[in-house]
Amino acid sequence: MPKKVDHVKQREKIAVATWNVIAKGGMEKATVRNIAREAGVSVGSLRHYFSTQAELLSFAMKLVSERVSQRINEIDFSMPPLDAMKRMIREVLPLEDDTKKEMEVWFAFTQKALSEPELQPLSKEVYLKMRYGFEQVIKTLVKLDLARPNINVELEVDRLYALIDGLAIHGLMHPEYLSNEMIESILDSHLKSLCKQEVL
Amino acid sequence: MPKKVDHVKQREKIAVATWNVIAKGGMEKATVRNIAREAGVSVGSLRHYFSTQAELLSFAMKLVSERVSQRINEIDFSMPPLDAMKRMIREVLPLEDDTKKEMEVWFAFTQKALSEPELQPLSKEVYLKMRYGFEQVIKTLVKLDLARPNINVELEVDRLYALIDGLAIHGLMHPEYLSNEMIESILDSHLKSLCKQEVL
CATH class of the missing domain: 1.10.10.60 (Homeodomain-like)
Structure with a gap:
């Protein structure tokens, strides 16, 4: 043992x-x-x-993804739903030293997966796992009757996911042009834009 | 000569x-x-x-950026403003074979610039040039009195830019999960969400 x-x-x-x-x-x-x-x-x-190098890289990247999941699982969700969502999404944004480092290696891995077929299964697996997380955010807004009427769930899931990854990459690459404060304001403003007027 | x-x-x-x-x-x-x-x-x-390799890479990447600018300059803008904006933004999305290839090499370059200081000036230059393009989109909406009232211009510029880059990367990496049709629907829906109700 x-x-x-x-x-x-x-x-x-x-x-x-x-x-x-x-x-x-x-x-x-x-x-x-x-x-x-x-x-x-x-x-x-x-x-x-x-x-193989691919086996090592896949293992290292899987561990990044598990660390993020673990941090999200440890969140105490006894707070207003929009705050809980922001709290969760913060874990995949490069706002702290550790999430910054995770994003950096994840970004390198994703890019390498483009030309390395052996890395693609994990790249897809994590893409779908992340997308599932964003799907839960949008579906929770609908379930709690916070979402604005006639919201297109599938479209909003892909939109939110793309926005967050775009912010993460811009924040990582060019923190001098996109501050953490702006990233948080955009996240806040985007989530509010998905809600009906009455609840804000 | x-x-x-x-x-x-x-x-x-x-x-x-x-x-x-x-x-x-x-x-x-x-x-x-x-x-x-x-x-x-x-x-x-x-x-x-x-x-040097850095000189070669910077030159090659500058040429990508110039090609995109040239295609945008060649657009005939005698169309409704929202259509013109979509037409322009399409040029930086991997919707066609040539833009897909551009994105792929640009993505690799950006990633390499993270650990290669010599590539950073060009990476910054193109970031700011692209951001300027998105700034023109938002400012044009305001100038033409199409934007919804009290729009936060700076925030919407960074939000639109992050969304488009996120869509580009997701579409490039995982076209099986994010189709071109979905990318176009999200672009359309996002631009409309920036406009006041009366103009839609």
């Missing part, structure tokens, strides 16, 4: 080293050699835990 | 080869060797035109 725990811990340590390497030097620096050095393990040992 | 023309043409040929290499294999494949092979020139000859 301790051996299994060690195995899990070593894999996580290597995943964290992968994030650090990508955050510092971009995806191009995410070679087995660089990641092994950052993790303080030998290349041979790293190959024992992950047989 | 013909020598200068040749110089310009050779540089453009190499830029197009750069796009092809990135579109096929991602930014990691954009080595001087691979680009020279794709362009059908020697590595020495390529180095004559561009002394």
Whole structure:
């Protein structure tokens, strides 16, 4: 049993080293050699835990997605629904150092998945998982009778999801032109625009 | 004089080869060797035109941005304003093969600029140029008295820009989940939501 725990811990340590390497030097620096050095393990040992670079990258990225899910699950939702939604969406925006780093490595991964078929299943899985989260936001507005009448649920889900990812990428790339305060104002204003006048 | 023309043409040929290499294999494949092979020139000859990889990438990306501007300048704007805006914004969405390829290389470039300081000036320049375009859209709505009252211009510029880039990236990465028809419906619906009821 301790051996299994060690195995899990070593894999996580290597995943964290992968994030650090990508955050510092971009995806191009995410070679087995660089990641092994950052993790303080030998290349041979790293190959024992992950047989291909794609397997290592997918594991590291899956861990990013699980961390986000875990933080969202830990939110105490005993607050007004719009506040709860904002609280949740903040977890996928680069507003803090840790979410910024997550976005940075996720952005690099997504981009790499475009030309690396082995990474596509995870890229799709996380896209759908995120989309499901935004679907719950819109459907909750409808269920609680907060949404404006005749709202097009499917369209609003894709619109909200695209807006949030666009804000995340702009905020990450150009924080000097898109401040955290503006990101939060846009999020606030967008959610309110989905609600009927009477509830605001 | 013909020598200068040749110089310009050779540089453009190499830029197009750069796009092809990135579109096929991602930014990691954009080595001087691979680009020279794709362009059908020697590595020495390529180095004559561009002394560093960053110079070559910046030139290739600047050309993408100029092509987009040129297509927008060629639009015949004698149509209803909302249609003209949609027509313009379509040029920065991956709805056709050529805009799809542009987005793909632009996305790779943007991502690389995160860890490559030499690429940041161009990344910033294009960000601001695009933002200026979206600012014109919102300001035109106000000027023509189409915008809904009390519109927050700065917020709506950043919101529209983030939405369009988010749609572009989602459409590029996951066309199976976000169709061109949905992208166009969202664009249409978003622009209408910025207008006052009476004009729709």
